[in-house]
Amino acid sequence: MKIVVAGGTGFLGRAVAGSLLDSGHAVTVLTRNPDRVSAIPRLAGANATRxxxxxASTLRGTLAGADAVVCAVQFPNHPIEVERRGLTYDRFDRLGTENLIGEAQASGVERFLYLSGAGADPASDKVWYRAKGRAEESLRRSGLRYVILRPSWAYGPGDQALSKFASIARFSPLLPQLGLRPQRIQPVHVDDVALSARRSFEQTEDAWDKTFEIGGPEVMTMNEVLHTLLDVMGLRRLVVPVPTALAKLGTAPLKLLPSPPMTPQGIEFAVQDGVVDTSLLEEVLEVHPVPLRVGLERYLVP
Ligand SMILES: NC(=O)c1ccc[n+]([C@@H]2O[C@H](COP(=O)([O-])OP(=O)(O)OC[C@H]3O[C@@H](n4cnc5c(N)ncnc54)[C@H](OP(=O)(O)O)[C@@H]3O)[C@@H](O)[C@H]2O)c1
Structure with a gap:
């Protein structure tokens, strides 16, 4: 198949594109900067388009001749919205996805795979769930064949969350943990998300017009996640919980910066739960995500 992967230079998109290339698909990465693509080893053999x-005007013609599109786009410095610079969930997750759906329809592309997220809900009071929920609704109404993948908290080489904790743990005796409440997540290795996308294109028609939640086999608290990380890295560190209210208060003034490193909204995003039901994933796509320890050992143990 000829598949265009929008966001193919990103954390999840790169793994998805790489996995599709491995199974013999012709992959074109849609990016704002096509020159980057040839420098990314995992994308060897992929074409690039700007x-x-x-x-929407920049998308015209980019999907010509494609059989399918994957949308794995996210705004730079996610999850920190900067409204005055247009970096918002609504503009990227909703409008961006809708623009790509519109271009797919205009180009006669048959299939659309959307990287949504756990908790997507058009009626949510959280902008990130709402934008993804509305994008999902647009896709379901589009007439295109669709697969919606809703990953929980994804980790792996180059992620934006666990890798930061690993870097802090390497030099600091203390490891901060956001929030006092036991946050419940199902960490999923990036390769299992990529495999889910690949299987969607390999499986029978059964995979299509469905929404799959993706998460690891264990529901863990963030404290358990951090202790597993330390254990795999062979380090002993003190994990120090930081109350969410205090973290929000401390980051509030940063909102005024042109590129805030963190904001109260970003803190709220980071402490949310991410529990999913993987039964459809296991039954239809036959993907059985690995436990966190196994996933971490793949790239953190030399
Ligand atoms: N990471 C997770 O744990 C996780 C969990 C659940 C769901 N998801 C969802 O999965 C998707 C991918 O997330 P990620 O973590 O892989 O994101 P990421 O690493 O930040 O990558 C974002 C990608 O979006 C592209 N992009 C940014 N602005 C663009 C624009 N205006 N037009 C076209 N492409 C643009 C970037 O490509 P260029 O810079 O090359 O243009 C980049 O490849 C997102 O929708 C995210 O919400 C992620």
Whole structure:
């Protein structure tokens, strides 16, 4: 198949594109900067095309001749929205996805795989769930064949969350843990998300017009996640819980910076739960995600 992967240079998109290349698909990465693609080893053999999903006019013709599109786009410095610079969930997750759906329809592309997220809900009071929920609704109504993947908290080489904790743990005797409440998540290795996308294209028609939640086999608290990380790295560190209210208060003034390193909204995003039901994933796509310890050992143990 000829598959265009929007966001193919990103953390999840790169793994998805790489996995599709491994199974013999012709992959084109849609990016704002096509020159980057040839420098990414996992994308060896992929073509590149320029496009900005927030501007529908830049997408014209980018999907010509494609059989399918994958959308794995996220705004830079996610999850920190900067409204005055247009970096918002609504503009990227909703409008960006809708622009890509519109271009797929205009180009006669038959299939669309959307990287949504656990908890997506068009009626949610949280902008991130709402934007993804509305994008999902647009896709279901589009007439395209669709697969929606809703990962929980994804980790792996190059992620934006666990890798930061690993870096802090390497030099600091203390490891901060956001929130006092036991946050419940199902960490999933990036390769299991990529495999889910690949299987969607390999499986029978059964995979299509469905929504799959993706998460690891264990529901864990963040404290358990951090202790597993330390254990795999062979380190002993003190994990120090930081109350969410205190973290929000401390980051509030950063909102005024042009590129805030963190904001109260970003803290709220980071402490949310991510519990999913993987029964459809296991039954239809036959993907059985690995436990966190196994996933971490793949890249943290020399
Ligand atoms: N990471 C997770 O744990 C996780 C969990 C659940 C769901 N998800 C979802 O999975 C998707 C991918 O997430 P990620 O963590 O892989 O994101 P990421 O690493 O930040 O990558 C984002 C990608 O979006 C592209 N992009 C940014 N702005 C663009 C624009 N205007 N037009 C076209 N492409 C643009 C970037 O490509 P260029 O810079 O090359 O243009 C980059 O490849 C997102 O929808 C995210 O919400 C992620």
């Amino acid at each position: 496009g900005d999903v927030t501007d």
